C-alpha cells in the first residue's frame with residue numbers, strides 16, 4: 001500500500017467516526033482511533049504514525065514487541081490474549097492492555113508492575129456474546145473481576161473491551177452488533193458508578209464501528225479499513241528486508 005492510499009483511507013475512516021459521533025450527539029474528539037497493524041510490516045505502522053495515527057494495536061505480544069522497537073512515536077495497545085509468561089514483555093512499556101480476563105492474569109500484571117515500579121493500565125475484556133470462540137470474562141463476572149483487579153496495588157482499570165460475535169451471514173453488521181455494544185456500555189456504567197476510573201469502552205472494528213460509536217465507544221480498533229487485507233500470519237523480524 002502506498003503512503004497516499006493510507007492517508008486517504010485514514011481520512012475516510014476518520015470521516016466515518018465523525019459522522020457516527022455526530023449522529024449520536026457526541027464529540028469525535030472523545031473517540032480514539034486505534035490502527036490495528038497485526039500481520040503488517042513495521043514500515044506501514046510507521047507510515048500510519050507519520051500520517052498522524054499514533055495509537056496502534058497488535059493482538060500478539062511477540063509481534064507488538066518486535067514492532068515497538070522498529071516504530072517511533074507510536075502509543076501501543078495490546079488487544080489480544082495475554083499469557084502470564086509474556087507479562088514481563090508488556091509491563092513497564094506504556095502499553096494499554098485491553099484483554100484482562102481473569103484473576104490470575106491480574107495478579108501477575110500487578111506483581112510485575114510492582115517489581116518494575118509502575119502501574120499497569122488495563123481494560124477488562126468481556127465476552128458479551130458468550131461466544132466460545134472469543135476471549136473475555138463472562139458478563140455476569142465482570143463487576144466482580146473489576147472489583148478484584150482494582151484492589152490490586154499496581155493495576156488501574158480504565159474501562160472495558162469487547163469483540164462481539166461475528167454477524168450471521170447476510171445480516172447487517174450494525175444491527176446485529178449493536179445490542180452487544182449496548183451490553184458493554186451498561187456494564188461500564190455499572191462499574192463506573194462505583195469506580196469512576198472505569199471510563200473507556202474499547203469496541204468497534206472495520207465492519208461495525210458506527211454501531212459502537214452510537215453506543216458510546218471511546219476507542220475503536222480498526223485494521224482492514226485502514227491497512228487492507230491482512231497477511232496469512234504474523235509479521236516476523238526475519239521477513240524485514
Ligand SMILES: *Cc1c(COP(=O)(O)O)cnc(C)c1O
Pocket residue numbers: 036038059079080163205206207221222223224225
Ligand atoms: C484484528 C482485530 C481488530 C481489527 O479488525 P478489522 O475488522 O480488521 O478492523 C480489532 N480488534 C481486535 C481485538 C482484533 O484482533
